[in-house]
Amino acid sequence: MRKCCVRELGRIDYGKALELQQQLATQRKQGTVGDHLLLLEHPHVITLGRNGHVENLLASDEILSRAGISFYPTDRGGDVTYHGPGQLVGYPILDLRDWKRDVGAYVRAVEQSLIDTLAEFGIEAGRIPKLTGVWVGDRKIAAIGVHLSRWVTSHGFALNVNTDLSYFQYIVPCGLTKPVTSMAQLGVRASLAEVSQVFAAHFGRVFECEMLFEAPVLAATEREN
C-alpha cells in the first residue's frame, strides 16, 4: 500500500506554508520524498487564484490591512478565497502518476474525502455539478483550488469548521455569489484537531494509502512569534 505522510502544522502563516508546499512539491517531483498531506490553519488571509478576478475582492488594501487580513496572489486554480482561524486547510502533495493521471478524478476524490468527513459529524454534504467544492444545500462549506506541475499536486482545500464567516464579506468566494457555511453554523461543535484526524482517515481510504503522522515541527516555531 502507498504511504502518505501527514504533517499537522497548526496555525501557520500563508507564506510559510506556501514555501513548505513548494519545497515539498519540488522534492516530490524529483522523487526524493513521498506523498504528503499538510493539515493546518492560516491566520486571516485572502488569496487570489491565477485566473482570479481582483473585482471579486470587495475591500481595498487599506480596509484589509486594517482588518488584519493579508493578501496573496497565488498559482492555484480558482478565484479569490478567504482563509482564517477555524478553517481546516489541507494541502496534499501527491504524485498523481502513482494514483490516476486524472485531474478530474483527483478533485472528485478530494471532494469525496470531505463529504465522508462531514458525514461522520452528521452533516449531509454533496456536490453541485460544475461548481467544484463541497456544498450543504446551496451553501458552500469547503473550497478547492489545486496547482499541478508534472502531475504533482499542491494547494488543496479549505473546510469551514468554526470559521468566523463574517470575513467572507470581503470577497465573492470563488467568484460565486452563493452563501458560505461552516460546521459550527450547522450546529456541530468540533475542534480543528478532531476534524483533521477524521479527514486524514477518510483521505487515506479514498486515495488508498496508509496515513503516517509526523510530529509537528513548524508549529512550534510559529508560536514563538
Place this chain on the structure above:
Amino acid sequence: MTDVVMPQMGESIVEGTLTKWLKKRGDRVERDEPLFEISTDKVDTEIPSPAAGTLSEVLVEEGATVGINTVVARIAEEGGAAAAKPAEPAAPAEKAPEAPAAVAAVSVAAPAEKAPEAPAPVAAAPAAAPAPPPVEPEAKPAEEPAAEPAAEVSGPLSPLVRKMARENNIDLSRVKGTGAGGRITKQDVEAYMAQGTPAAPGPAAAAPAVPVAAPPDASKPAAAPPPAFSPGAKTKIEPLSTMRIKIAEHMLLSKRTSAHVTTIHRVDMTKVAKLRERFKGQFQANHGFSLTYLPFITAAAAVALRQFPLLNASLDGNNIVYHNEIHIGIAVALDNGLIVPVIRGADEKNVLGLQRAIVDLATRARSRQLKPDEVLGGTFSITNFGSFGSLVGTPIINQPQVAILGVGTVDKTPVVIDDAIAIRSICHVSLSFDHRLIDGALADQFMTKVKQVLEGWAEEVL
C-alpha cells in the same frame, strides 16, 4: 517541427483554458521545461515542453479555451532553428511557406475570425522573428507609408492592445497578429515596437507631447529631458509603475532638499563575523532564520544615534525636530523598486529581536504585505547594498530624515595591525548626511561610535 497540444488531463475532461504562456514566440525552450499553464476545473497545471528548440508559433492565445489535442503551438527543433538563424539566402525561402501554413491552421481552428490582412512584406518580418534586420530602418520607412493607413486589422482587439497602440502611436494594421485567427496580441505589439519600426504616420505629432506634458514646473525640475529617442531607433516604451513614479519623486525631492555629503569609514568586522559564524546554526535551528551582519550594524547605529541625537532629527524650516524614539528604516529591494519598512524602537531590541524584525519586514515587503504604517515614521535609515556585492555606496537620504547609513560587503582583507599584516573581515560603511544640519566632524564622531561598537562587540551582548 513539433506540435504542442492541449493535453488530456483526465477522462472526463474534454477541454482546457490556456491561462498563461511561460515562453514567448522566438524563445528557446528545453524539453520538459514549463511552457504554458492551463486551467481545468479549479486545477491549474503547468505543461512542460515536449521538445527542445525554439517556440516558433503560438496558435492559441492566453484566455482561450480549446479542446484536448488542439495544437496550441509549434516548436522548431535544433536543426531547423539553427538553419533559420543565420541570414543565409536559403533561409527566408525555407521560412516563407511556413507562415501561411500557420495562418491556415488558425483559420481552421477559428473560422469565425476574418482572414488576416494581406501578408505584406512588413507582416513577414515579425514572422521570421529570429533575425529581423533592425539595423536598416531607413530602408523601410520609404515603403511603409505607402501601406494603407486605415488598413483593416484582423480579429477583435483587446483593450490592452488598443491602449498600447494609442499610447505608442502605432498603426495596428502594420502589426502582424499571431493570436488565434491572426488576432494581434500584446506580444505582437511589443515585438513590433522592439523592431524599431517608425511610429506610424505622425512621429512629428508624437514628439511635442513629451515636453508639453512636463513643463519646467518649479516643483518638478529636470523631470523632462528632451526625448532621447528618435523614431526608428531601437527603443521600447513602457509606462512607469506607480511605485517607480513615487520612488523617482522621492529621490529627486531628497536631492533638492538636502545638502548631501558622504563619509566612509572602514570597520573591522572580525569579531562580529566570528560571533555570526558561531551562532548562525543555532539561530537557524531555534528561530528558523539565519543571523546576518545587519542586526549588528543596526544595533551599533542605534547606540550611536542615542549619543548623537542630531542624526536622529529632522529639519523643519528653521527648527530642529529631535525625535526621542529611534525608528530605523531598512531598505528592502523589490523586483522593480524598493521600500523602506521601519523597525520601531530599534534601540530597545537586541540582536535577536532586530534580526527577527528585519526578516519579518523584508519577507512581508517582498510579498507586499506590509501595513501602511510600517513604512512610515522612520527617523534614520540603513541600506545594505553589500548584499548585492557593492563595496561602497553614497546613498540618498530618506526624507525627512537627515542621514542614512550604507553598508558594503564584508570581505576578508589583508590589513596592517601593529606593523604586521593580518587577515581581517573588513566592511566599508558610508554615511550620507544633510550638511545643512550636520557637519563633517559630527558625522565622523557618529561613525567612529558605530565603528567602536562593531569592532569591540562583546559576546554577552548577543
